[in-house]
Amino acid sequence: MVDHATSAPAAGAWSLSAGACALIAAAAFSAGFLLARAPRYDLILAAPGVVQAHLYAAVAALGVGGALLLWRKGRTFHRFVGWIWVIAVGVAIVTAAFIMDEESGRWSWIHAATAWTALALPIGVLAAKRHDVKLHRRMMTALYIAGLIGALALAFIPDRLMWRVFFG
Numbered sequence: 001m002v003d004h005a006t007s008a009p010a011a012g013a014w015s016l017s018a019g020a021c022a023l024i025a026a027a028a029f030s031a032g033f034l035l036a037r038a039p040r041y042d043l044i045l046a047a048p049g050v051v052q053a054h055l056y057a058a059v060a061a062l063g064v065g066g067a068l069l070l071w072r073k074g075r076t077f078h079r080f081v082g083w084i085w086v087i088a089v090g091v092a093i094v095t096a097a098f099i100m101d102e103e104s105g106r107w108s109w110i111h112a113a114t115a116w117t118a119l120a121l122p123i124g125v126l127a128a129k130r131h132d133v134k135l136h137r138r139m140m141t142a143l144y145i146a147g148l149i150g151a152l153a154l155a156f157i158p159d160r161l162m163w164r165v166f167f168g
Contacts, residue, residue: 043165051161054095058151061088065144074133086125089143093118110154117147 124139
C-alpha cells in the first residue's frame with residue numbers, strides 16, 4: 001500500500017508547477033524584449049500600502065506554492081513551509097478585501113476569486129489536520145492554480161497596476 005502523505009508528487013503536480021514556473025520565467029524574460037522601457041516599479045512603491053502588502057504576499061505565495069508542489073509531501077519541511085504558504089495566502093486574502101475599484105470605490109468582480117480562496121483555504125488546512133490527503137491535495141492544488149495563477153492572469157488585465165508597471 002502506498003502512503004500518499006509521503007509519496008512523491010503526482011506527475012500532474014510536477015508538470016503544473018514546472019509549467020507555471022516556465023511560464024512566469026518566459027514572461028519575465030520576454031518582457032525585456034517586448035518592452036521598449038524598463039518596468040515602472042515606482043508605480044508599485046507609489047501604490048497604497050495595502051496594495052503593496054497584497055502584491056508581496058501573492059508573489060511569496062506563488063513561489064512557495066510552486067516549491068511545495070515540487071517537494072516531497074508529508075514531511076516536517078512540507079508542513080513548515082506549508083504554514084508559510086497558508087500565511088502568505090491569508091495575507092493576500094485579507095489585503096484583497098481592502099483593495100477597492102479606483103473609480104467606484106467598490107469591490108470589483110475579481111473579488112469573487114478572493115471569496116472563493118477565503119473559503120477554500122481553511123478547507124484545505126482542515127483536510128490536512130484530519131489527514132484527508134486526497135481532499136487536502138485537491139484543495140491546495142486548486143488554490144494554487146485558480147487562486148494564484150488565475151489571479152496572476154487577472155492582475156495583468158489592461159490598465160490594472162501590474163499592466164501599467166510592465167506595459168503601460
